[in-house]
Amino acid sequence: xxxxxxxxxxxxxKLRGGLRLQVRKLRRPSSWIFLLIGLVLAGGxxxxxxxxxxxxxxxxxxxxxxxxxxxxGLTVLVVxxxxxxxxxxxLYLPKEEIELAFSAPxxxxxxxxxxxxxxxxxxxxAALLFGFLTARRMPHPVFAFVGMFSMMMTxxxxxxxxxxxxxxGENRLAKVARKFPLRIVSIALGALVGYxxxxxxxxxxxxMPFGIGDSDSLFxxxxxxxxxxxxxxxxxxxxxxxxARSTAEFLPWFAxxxxxxxxxxxxxxxxxxxxxxxxxxxxxxxxxxxxxxRRGGWAANRSRVMQPTKSSGxxxxxxxxxxxxIAWLETTSMFRRARGTLILSFLLLTLLAILSRGIxxxxxxxxxxxxxxxxxxxxxxxxxxxxxxxxxxxxxxxxRLEQMDMVKAWPLAPWRxxxxxxxxxxxxVSVFLLVTILGRAIWAGTYHPLLVGVVLFQPLVVLTWxxxxxxxxxxxxxxxxxxxxxxxxxxxxxIVLMLLRGLVLLVAVAVAFAPAAGVGFLVRYALGxxxxxxxxxxxxxxxxxxxxxxCGLIWLGGRMLDRFDVARDRGV
Amino acid sequence: MDSLNSxxxxxxxxxxxxxxxxxxxxxxxxxxxxxxxxxxxxxxxILGLVGxxxxxxxxxxxxxxxxxxxxxxxxxxxxxxxxxxxxxxKSRLAWIPxxxxxxxxxxxxxHLHFHAALYGIRDWKDRADQLLERFELTEKxxxxxxxxxxxxxxxxxxxxxxxxxxxxxxMDEPLSGLDPRAIRSAKDEIRRLAQxxxxxxxxxxxxxxxxxxxxxxxIIDRGVKRFEGTLREAxxxxxxxxxxxxxxxxxxxxxxxxxxxxPPTGARLE
Numbered sequence: 001x002x003x004x005x006x007x008x009x010x011x012x013x014k015l016r017g018g019l020r021l022q023v024r025k026l027r028r029p030s031s032w033i034f035l036l037i038g039l040v041l042a043g044g045x046x047x048x049x050x051x052x053x054x055x056x057x058x059x060x061x062x063x064x065x066x067x068x069x070x071x072x073g074l075t076v077l078v079v080x081x082x083x084x085x086x087x088x089x090x091l092y093l094p095k096e097e098i099e100l101a102f103s104a105p106x107x108x109x110x111x112x113x114x115x116x117x118x119x120x121x122x123x124x125x126a127a128l129l130f131g132f133l134t135a136r137r138m139p140h141p142v143f144a145f146v147g148m149f150s151m152m153m154t155x156x157x158x159x160x161x162x163x164x165x166x167x168x169g170e171n172r173l174a175k176v177a178r179k180f181p182l183r184i185v186s187i188a189l190g191a192l193v194g195y196x197x198x199x200x201x202x203x204x205x206x207x208m209p210f211g212i213g214d215s216d217s218l219f220x221x222x223x224x225x226x227x228x229x230x231x232x233x234x235x236x237x238x239x240x241x242x243x244a245r246s247t248a249e250f251l252p253w254f255a256x257x258x259x260x261x262x263x264x265x266x267x268x269x270x271x272x273x274x275x276x277x278x279x280x281x282x283x284x285x286x287x288x289x290x291x292x293x294r295r296g297g298w299a300a301n302r303s304r305v306m307q308p309t310k311s312s313g314x315x316x317x318x319x320x321x322x323x324x325x326i327a328w329l330e331t332t333s334m335f336r337r338a339r340g341t342l343i344l345s346f347l348l349l350t351l352l353a354i355l356s357r358g359i360x361x362x363x364x365x366x367x368x369x370x371x372x373x374x375x376x377x378x379x380x381x382x383x384x385x386x387x388x389x390x391x392x393x394x395x396x397x398x399x400r401l402e403q404m405d406m407v408k409a410w411p412l413a414p415w416r417x418x419x420x421x422x423x424x425x426x427x428x429v430s431v432f433l434l435v436t437i438l439g440r441a442i443w444a445g446t447y448h449p450l451l452v453g454v455v456l457f458q459p460l461v462v463l464t465w466x467x468x469x470x471x472x473x474x475x476x477x478x479x480x481x482x483x484x485x486x487x488x489x490x491x492x493x494x495i496v497l498m499l500l501r502g503l504v505l506l507v508a509v510a511v512a513f514a515p516a517a518g519v520g521f522l523v524r525y526a527l528g529x530x531x532x533x534x535x536x537x538x539x540x541x542x543x544x545x546x547x548x549x550x551c552g553l554i555w556l557g558g559r560m561l562d563r564f565d566v567a568r569d570r571g572v
Numbered sequence: 573m574d575s576l577n578s579x580x581x582x583x584x585x586x587x588x589x590x591x592x593x594x595x596x597x598x599x600x601x602x603x604x605x606x607x608x609x610x611x612x613x614x615x616x617x618i619l620g621l622v623g624x625x626x627x628x629x630x631x632x633x634x635x636x637x638x639x640x641x642x643x644x645x646x647x648x649x650x651x652x653x654x655x656x657x658x659x660x661x662k663s664r665l666a667w668i669p670x671x672x673x674x675x676x677x678x679x680x681x682x683h684l685h686f687h688a689a690l691y692g693i694r695d696w697k698d699r700a701d702q703l704l705e706r707f708e709l710t711e712k713x714x715x716x717x718x719x720x721x722x723x724x725x726x727x728x729x730x731x732x733x734x735x736x737x738x739x740x741x742x743m744d745e746p747l748s749g750l751d752p753r754a755i756r757s758a759k760d761e762i763r764r765l766a767q768x769x770x771x772x773x774x775x776x777x778x779x780x781x782x783x784x785x786x787x788x789x790x791i792i793d794r795g796v797k798r799f800e801g802t803l804r805e806a807x808x809x810x811x812x813x814x815x816x817x818x819x820x821x822x823x824x825x826x827x828x829x830x831x832x833x834x835p836p837t838g839a840r841l842e
Contacts, residue, residue: 006689010675013686017677021716096673096717103637104690105663274641 003113004106011118025489037492050132063243066138068223071232071239074151078235081155085162088286090278091115092163095287102276112160112269119156127152139245146250147241150257154238154264161268164275318423322412326420334395334428341392345432349385353440356380370446377444378437378454382461385436389429390465396422397470397561401477404566415558422466422557429466430459449532453539460546464508467553472501474560508549516542587614589648590740590771591636596645598631598795605631606795609645613740613771618762620786621775622818624826628795629775630670633742636773637667650739663691666738670745672729674717680704680728681713684735691736703731706761708754722749730758734765741765742773747781759785783818793826 025031061069091112093101101111130152131145138144222228232239237253237260244250314331318324334342356377400407400421410417437454441447476497520538523529529537591613598606606628613619623629634640636647638654638661647654652661674683681700688696704710707727712720720728726749733741746762747755762785766772776782782789789806791799799806799821806821807814 004690006686009689010686013678013682014675017675017679017682017716021677021718096675099634099639099667099669099673102639103662103665103667105659105661106690107659276639276641280639 003110003117006104007106007110007114011114011121031489034489034492034496037495038488038490039492041491041495042488046129049129050136063139063245065220065223067239067243068228068232070134070138070242071235074235074238074242075232077151078155078158081159082162085159086166087282088159088163089166089282090163090275090280091160092282092286093279095283098280098283102280108275109269112164112271116157116160116265116268119160120153123152123156134242138242140250143244143250144242146254147238147244147257150241150254150261151235151238154257154261157261157264157268161264161271164268164271164273166278318420322410323416323420326410326412326417327424330395330421331424333399334393334424338393338395342428342432345389345392348388349381349432349436352381352384353377353436353443356440370444371448374441374444374446374448375450377440378450381437381440382433382454382458385433386429386462386465389432390425390462390469393425393429395425396466398473398477404564408561408564408566413558414561415554418467418470418557418561419554422463422470426459426463426466430462433458433462456539456543457546460543460550463550464505464546464553467550467557468501468504468508471553471557471560472497472504474557474564508553511552512545512549513542516545587616588651589613590615590617590650591773592646592648593632593636594646596632596635596642596647598628598635598640598643604795606635606792609792609795609797611790611797611800613773615739615769615771616766617788618766618772618774618786620782620789620818621773621792622777622779622782622789622822623792623798626794627792627826629792630744631795632792633667633744633773633775637665637742638662639667663736664739666733666736666741668726668729668733668741668743668746670748672725674720674725674728676716676718678717679714680709680717680720680731683717683728683732687732687735693736696735699735700731703734707731707757723751723754726750727754727758730761734761737768738770740771740773742775744775745777746774747776747778779818779822789818789821791822791825798825 026035093111093115127149131149134148135141135145237257240253241250241257244253314328314335316324316328317331318327356373397404397407397418407417407421412420434455437458438451441451476493516538519541520534523537524531524534589612593612594610596606596609597604609628609632611619621629621632631640635642636649636654638658642655647661649661650664652664654661675686678686681704684696684700684703688694688700693699701710704713707730709724709727709731712724715724717725717728726746730746733743743762747758750758759781762772762774774782774786783803788800788802790797799809801809803818803821806812806818806825807816810821810824812820812824
């Protein structure tokens with residue numbers, strides 16, 4: 001399975017080494033705690049996937065419709081894998097293996113065997129998971145498990161076959177393939193798979209959700225369409241195994257797919273393709289992506305830099321001293337990297353504004369409904385927009401991990417470096433949200449004094465959010481990346497940090513607004529003023545309180561930056 | 573083949589070829605990295621490969637070790653054709669890239685075990701111990717690849733390259749990242765390896781290192797051979813005095829001024 005004996009040895013040594021590394025990382029009690037939390041989370045998720053709401057529920061639909069649904073799911077999985085193969089053109093080998101593997105006295109087909117063996121070993125876990133997930137919901141659990149398992153073990157071979165084919169014909173196919181909008185196709189198909197999993201998990205055994213299985217549903221009509229049947233034909237044998245109800249139905253098709261597996265495996269292994277050049281390019285690309293993910297995370301701060309032009313330079317709006325220079329650096333980075341993200345964000349916010357326009361319509365009192373709609377819509381845009389934009393941009397310390405040596409050497413007080421780094425992003429997010437919120441209000445033709453409050457509070461709320469995110473990140477930089485070691489520990493640690501962040505946010509809000517509530521109460525009931533006056537005074541106190549909280553967070557961020565250890569905190 | 577012999581020092585004539593490169597060309601999507609390159613190295617010889625950045629040195633080395641496919645030309649390693657007898661050719665060579673990447677999860681000793689298996693060496697343990705001793709890695713034998721410093725990674729690369737007693741070793745900037753003691757030790761090891769009959773092709777920007785170690789030099793620029801021969805021959809060809817160093821020879825041979833108008837030559841500069 002793993003080809004040359006040395007490659008087999010390498011596989012087992014790497015497996016043993018990975019386990020050894022995990023054990024070495026468990027020296028501190030905190031690592032055990034994080035691992036435990038990660039295990040509970042991962043275990044819970046897997047249990048939810050397998051058992052869902054319906055333990056042992058079999059959808060009560062016609063066998064042909066059931067098989068059709070299964071085959072659609074399998075086809076999507078196959079297409080998704082084949083699309084993924086475009087990202088791993090040639091024979092993907094990690095950067096630490098590729099030079100050695102290609103210069104070693106090993107036949108190239110042995111390298112393909114080794115890679116396929118590794119891929120199949122990895123796929124086995126997903127195959128088991130999908131197998132169990134399917135087994136609980138099909139007429140015969142064993143047949144369903146075997147069918148799904150064999151499909152999942154065939155897909156990697158198909159993917160590798162296509163990846164190698166892309167290297168044939170002097171890479172001409174690979175060049176053409178680059179022009180396809182693969183990311184969009186992947187996202188759409190990924191959404192379909194997710195939808196399928198939700199369907200499987202939410203089916204109650206009595207009736208499939210969304211009318212699937214009803215005789216007049218679009219799903220049923222599609223199942224009978226001859227063109228669709230032809231499209232699904234390649235996965236039909238696996239569909240038949242998964243939905244088999246008797247051994248007589250199962251066995252012939254199982255023999256068939258076992259034969260297909262062996263044939264496909266041998267064909268791929270013996271393919272006469274010189275994949276070296278394409279594989280080197282793929283390995284370098286993947287190494288770069290992994291390195292970026294480990295250092296900078298997945299956000300706009302890692303998008304491709306556009307070519308600088310006169311118009312792409314950012315203004316020095318925060319002064320020309322050290323503080324202004326740092327802020328300018330972040331602003332320029334956003335201008336040159338985040339245009340696509342900003343355009344997408346603008347479209348999403350516009351969509352959110354349009355959707356939130358519907359809130360509060362249709363009531364008896366149009367004025368009250370419009371006011372309530374304005375408040376609800378504003379809150380929705382403010383909260384969702386803050387969370388989405390701050391997570392999507394990350395033009396702050398979360399994108400500067402690889403340059404922390406340099407950052408630490410800057411001749412400014414840590415709190416000033418911290419503020420200068422987070423200020424441009426906070427301002428940009430605030431401007432985006434305020435434009436959306438005010439634009440929505442103008443479009444709806446509704447005014448409410450709340451809007452004044454939003455204009456005053458929104459920038460502070462964003463600053464609080466970003467400052468807290470960055471302070472926590474500087475305290476404990478954790479990121480997910482493909483192939484990351486200690487993924488379970490990191491998952492556990494992330495959850496703990498998220499809870500910590502929520503706690504700090506709650507305390508900050510309490511510190512800012514508890515005095516405001518007290519002052520408002522006093523003004524309203526001790527001094528006997530109107531509610532409007534009391535709310536305005538309380539708002540003013542709350543605003544000052546939030547400024548005080550932000551000052552505290554900036555100080556805290558400065559402290560975290562000061563204690564950040566570039567030798568230790570590497571983000572993985 | 574005979575024309576290449578003229579580029580060999582007298583002492584080398586009669587020794588068997590460890591590497592023969594004939595008319596090697598390599599083209600990437602948008603440029604030609606190597607063009608019509610021919611040279612050879614014989615058993616026990618250290619050939620210094622020098623050239624400016626982007627000259628095609630690494631492309632040449634990666635083609636010789638089989639990492640890059642050969643587009644045009646022919647390469648023979650210890651008598652084996654790299655295309656038709658690929659596995660046999662590769663089993664006689666060792667490759668030390670400019671930034672060796674050990675496996676993060678394997679210990680130093682496991683790296684040697686794996687390499688021994690890769691090249692079919694059965695009794696590898698004694699040899700591994702000797703190599704670890706010689707390269708001062710004995711204390712690090714249980715350290716993981718991911719824990720090694722740049723210099724340690726380089727030393728490990730030497731050990732893994734040495735373990736199967738290759739007929740040809742190709743090195744790209746082999747001494748970068750090493751401390752002065754390790755540099756001295758590595759230079760001694762390279763000499764010792766050559767004395768045992770192994771041919772070494774050494775690519776480096778450290779011209780003093782090449783001058784100190786190499787029996788002959790090969791200068792390439794923009795994928796084309798500018799000179800192949802001994803230092804003395806280079807001085808004669810370029811009409812430079814005996815006191816001139818490799819640096820002077822290099823700068824003259826790769827001068828982007830009028831010298832670039834000169835047509836590329838076969839074995840030596842005219």
